[in-house]
Amino acid sequence: xxxxxxxxxxxxxxxxxxxxxxVGAWTDRVAxxxxxxxxxxELQRQTTELRKGFQSALAGGATDLTxxxxxxxxxxxxxxxxxxxxxxxxxxxxxxxxxxxxxxxLGVLDGGDAGNLREYVAFSExxxxxxxxTFDTYVHVRESLIADQAEQLxxxxxxxxxxxxxxxxxPLVGTLDSARAQVVMERLLQTLVDTxxxxxxxxxxxxxxxxxxxxxxxxxxxxxxxxxxADCIISGIRPQIAQTIVAxxxxxxxxxxxxxLADALRYAxxxxxxxxx
Amino acid sequence: xxxxPILKIGDILLVSIQIxxxxxxxxxxxxxxxxxVVTTGCHGVIIxxxxxxxxxxxxxxxxxxIASISRVLDAETVVVGMRPAVAITLVELGLSLPGIRTxxxxxxxxxxxxxxxxxxxxxxxEWDEIDDEDAETAADAQP
Numbered sequence: 001x002x003x004x005x006x007x008x009x010x011x012x013x014x015x016x017x018x019x020x021x022x023v024g025a026w027t028d029r030v031a032x033x034x035x036x037x038x039x040x041x042e043l044q045r046q047t048t049e050l051r052k053g054f055q056s057a058l059a060g061g062a063t064d065l066t067x068x069x070x071x072x073x074x075x076x077x078x079x080x081x082x083x084x085x086x087x088x089x090x091x092x093x094x095x096x097x098x099x100x101x102x103x104x105x106l107g108v109l110d111g112g113d114a115g116n117l118r119e120y121v122a123f124s125e126x127x128x129x130x131x132x133x134t135f136d137t138y139v140h141v142r143e144s145l146i147a148d149q150a151e152q153l154x155x156x157x158x159x160x161x162x163x164x165x166x167x168x169x170x171p172l173v174g175t176l177d178s179a180r181a182q183v184v185m186e187r188l189l190q191t192l193v194d195t196x197x198x199x200x201x202x203x204x205x206x207x208x209x210x211x212x213x214x215x216x217x218x219x220x221x222x223x224x225x226x227x228x229x230a231d232c233i234i235s236g237i238r239p240q241i242a243q244t245i246v247a248x249x250x251x252x253x254x255x256x257x258x259x260x261l262a263d264a265l266r267y268a269x270x271x272x273x274x275x276x277x
Numbered sequence: 278x279x280x281x282p283i284l285k286i287g288d289i290l291l292v293s294i295q296i297x298x299x300x301x302x303x304x305x306x307x308x309x310x311x312x313x314v315v316t317t318g319c320h321g322v323i324i325x326x327x328x329x330x331x332x333x334x335x336x337x338x339x340x341x342x343i344a345s346i347s348r349v350l351d352a353e354t355v356v357v358g359m360r361p362a363v364a365i366t367l368v369e370l371g372l373s374l375p376g377i378r379t380x381x382x383x384x385x386x387x388x389x390x391x392x393x394x395x396x397x398x399x400x401x402x403e404w405d406e407i408d409d410e411d412a413e414t415a416a417d418a419q420p
Contacts, residue, residue, distance in 0.1 A: 185365060186361060186365070190361050192381060193361060193381065198381060198385060223368050223373050224361070224364040224368045225364070227359055227363075229355075229356075229359070230381055
């Protein structure tokens, strides 16, 4: 049951006439549902803005949230939802803030004749659509937050550090999947070019398990570095991991493997010294 | 058709590829380089591919061939300046260019060649070394 144009304009007039009362009741209800996590002044500002948004949308003849006249209202709703999502409110709390408008409106509607009822139900549907819209926005914002964080985590977890002149190291921490392996490889190779280091140490102390796939990723990185003219040393192989590697029949070929990062650094420095002399 | 210039620096031939490596260009380079190694008698070849965005399997193979030809003519070949993206692509393609020496940049490439030459000289004077070692062992044996 959608809003009729004349109903929309009548509701717009009502929202305008009873604005003080409406905003007051609405803010009360929202404040109650949020239990003091946002200040009353802040809520008052938000509800006042939203009332204005609803009023201008209805006055513009919007009978549906997707219409052109409701564009500004949609922008407001998405701002509100984005803000709430970033502040850590739940989707329900955001949606309930809008549902509260229905109750507030019921309070200011006078009498109870059939026309009013129809109007109220239709408007209620409009508010529901608005609340659902904030829900969608909320989910969208949270998803993008998660995606951002995943990306940051990826960046954080793969530093390439310079240990000595001509020796860089990548301490790998956490599970190595294809996406991370790719980032590690690109980072390492780029650092080799930037610093002109002929030795790279890949430290796998922080890798919880090495299976054939992880080994494959490491081997690819080593081969790529070798193609560019740098030697890789794999270090930080724990006893269990060494056993797994042998049990799985993974061949590291002529790639130098060391038990600890210290051993790997000593090896690299020795090689550098023999190079220079 | 474009040609890749070959520069002689001391005992080294430097080839810096700055143009797109088409198959014909690669083959021409292979011929030119073989000629130059023979006429100049250089013992080292450095091929700088830092300007190449793409190295396909043909160019990869040509580089390997050039290295083999040079070795026959007693010149070591070092491929330098491969870009990370190129290295990753070659690995994904399964081309690890065996038999080619690589270095990160021209400077390190020249150092590598100098070292290879020094090793060779050491190899020439192998007999002296063995004599030295014998002398040392003899010295150690004496209390």
